[in-house]
Amino acid sequence: MLNVVKCNAAYDGVPALVDVSFNIKEGEIVTLIGSNGTGKSTIARLVSGLIKASSGTIEFCGRRIEKLPAHEIVKLGLVHVPEGRHVFGKLNVKENLLLGAYTTNDEAEVRKRLDLVYKLFPILKERMYQKSWSMSGGQQQMLALGRGLMSNPKLLVLDEPSLGLMPVLCDELFAAIKKINEEGITVMLIEQRVLEALELCDRGYVIQNGRIVMEGTGSELIESDTVKKAYLGM
Amino acid sequence: MILQLLTGGVLLGCVYGLVSMGLSLIYGVMGIVNFAHGALVMLAMYVSYWLNTYVSLDPVIGTPIIALIMFGFGMILYKLVIKRVLKGPFLARMLVTFGLSIFFINMAQFLWSPDYRNIQGAISKGTFMLGSVFIELPKLVASVGSLIVAALIYWFLRKTKTGLAIQAISIDRSAASLMGINLEKLNAIAFGIGIACAGAAGSLLASYYYIFPDVGTMFGLVALVAVALGGFGSTEGALIGAILIGIIETLGGFYIGPEYKYALIFLSYVLIVIVRPKGLMGWGAD
Ligand SMILES: Nc1ncnc2c1ncn2[C@@H]1O[C@H](COP(=O)(O)OP(=O)(O)O)[C@@H](O)[C@H]1O
Ligand SMILES: [Mg+2]
Numbered sequence: 466m467l468n469v470v471k472c473n474a475a476y477d478g479v480p481a482l483v484d485v486s487f488n489i490k491e492g493e494i495v496t497l498i499g500s501n502g503t504g505k506s507t508i509a510r511l512v513s514g515l516i517k518a519s520s521g522t523i524e525f526c527g528r529r530i531e532k533l534p535a536h537e538i539v540k541l542g543l544v545h546v547p548e549g550r551h552v553f554g555k556l557n558v559k560e561n562l563l564l565g566a567y568t569t570n571d572e573a574e575v576r577k578r579l580d581l582v583y584k585l586f587p588i589l590k591e592r593m594y595q596k597s598w599s600m601s602g603g604q605q606q607m608l609a610l611g612r613g614l615m616s617n618p619k620l621l622v623l624d625e626p627s628l629g630l631m632p633v634l635c636d637e638l639f640a641a642i643k644k645i646n647e648e649g650i651t652v653m654l655i656e657q658r659v660l661e662a663l664e665l666c667d668r669g670y671v672i673q674n675g676r677i678v679m680e681g682t683g684s685e686l687i688e689s690d691t692v693k694k695a696y697l698g699m
Numbered sequence: 700m701i702l703q704l705l706t707g708g709v710l711l712g713c714v715y716g717l718v719s720m721g722l723s724l725i726y727g728v729m730g731i732v733n734f735a736h737g738a739l740v741m742l743a744m745y746v747s748y749w750l751n752t753y754v755s756l757d758p759v760i761g762t763p764i765i766a767l768i769m770f771g772f773g774m775i776l777y778k779l780v781i782k783r784v785l786k787g788p789f790l791a792r793m794l795v796t797f798g799l800s801i802f803f804i805n806m807a808q809f810l811w812s813p814d815y816r817n818i819q820g821a822i823s824k825g826t827f828m829l830g831s832v833f834i835e836l837p838k839l840v841a842s843v844g845s846l847i848v849a850a851l852i853y854w855f856l857r858k859t860k861t862g863l864a865i866q867a868i869s870i871d872r873s874a875a876s877l878m879g880i881n882l883e884k885l886n887a888i889a890f891g892i893g894i895a896c897a898g899a900a901g902s903l904l905a906s907y908y909y910i911f912p913d914v915g916t917m918f919g920l921v922a923l924v925a926v927a928l929g930g931f932g933s934t935e936g937a938l939i940g941a942i943l944i945g946i947i948e949t950l951g952g953f954y955i956g957p958e959y960k961y962a963l964i965f966l967s968y969v970l971i972v973i974v975r976p977k978g979l980m981g982w983g984a985d
Contacts, residue, residue, distance in 0.1 A: 515873055539879035551874035553867050564867050567860070568879035616879065 472521030499672035513545030514538040542619030550609040554598030565615025582611040603634040659696040712945020713842035719925035719937035721896025727869035727932030728889040734796040737919020738803035743901025758905040769898025773891035807912035821906040837907035
């Protein structure tokens, strides 16, 4: 479904990604793990078109997308929920969700998606008219996720959705991600909560200093010495 | 007397408000301070003047048409000039609208001479008494017209899909593009709407104001202060800031002296910025 081949990217000439290659198959949950500042978010921005690769190719559902602008990539069904939520604070919950469905003009379709999101996150329905800046971090995260679902994703790229959440909420969040995946949506999950992410995922990649240094199934990575030492503190 | 002055101030402030809203919208969406805003008010006044001279279109009745013309002109200006400097260095973004302003003013002097003109036989003219307050009809019409246009813009930004997208961009550009919003396209629309505000105000003013190449300069400056006063990027704030300025200008002009009225406006601005740098309605960081 997604095939990234030998991508390089830099911020103002400083390399952030070096020859990054990975792939995601339809229906999978694939996780990217790695410590802070290693380039995980940069990979998310790269596939969603917020930044451009200096070299390399990205194929999504049989189409080359590395040159497409971000707003075109969303239309293809590759939806990026950025790190730190980035909800539109001044707008209310419903307006945020409607913006998620910006690319469709079919009102019946929008209502269908809205119902789906409200079913998954009832709190968003209750808080429909609340300004999103006034909600708690966990609720904002639900909103960011719901807004992403409103874009009708084939592939949902989640960048550290558990950031700043209390452990109870994290369990809820991971359950929600699993549910989303069971609805037929492929998930690319970037996480600092390595153990939970590896338990949830089908496969995972380990990123260090802008390179992919390891890949395997969730259980393979949990068992590997490198991951144990570096990320699980064992 | 005070009531008379306040009325005059509010009436003036409403027109300032419409000019300021456009400026605020453009700043909020693309981070450009449009120093050419006043010059565009001036251009709209001339368009209004020529339409009146050649096809006898009344400036007040012609307001929607002139707003539409200025909307189109704004879009073209965005595509030809503004778009190119948006990604450029900060100084280029600041200076380009300065350059445009000087260009438009000089162009007006060259093409239409520095002579003062005014529109004869506008429909809205005359005066009447409202209780003890003496009101000039053209000023009342211009301010009510400004409020109507301002309300339309307010409604558009809050209740339409395109308006919501424009708000989203002004809150968080990259998150907006992740929603599938085409920033370039919406920038052009927002710039067009901002200029249409200047255009509508210019047309309404043309019914009673003298028209000359430098006429917009003060409107542009006042709008800048109003926007800073109201909080950069907040369109409601800009409107409120502008009405305040209208009041300060008329009261100050009367009690302290007309030669100080603009100094007073800028002084109150400096004071507010010291007390509350975000402006009256400023929201969040930057
Ligand atoms: N907008 C930016 N401008 C410049 N450098 C950046 C920017 N964003 C990230 N970087 C740098 O790129 C590297 C990777 O960052 P990032 O992808 O955010 O890491 P992670 O998500 O794994 O924590 C870091 O060294 C970071 O400092
Ligand atoms: Mg990150």
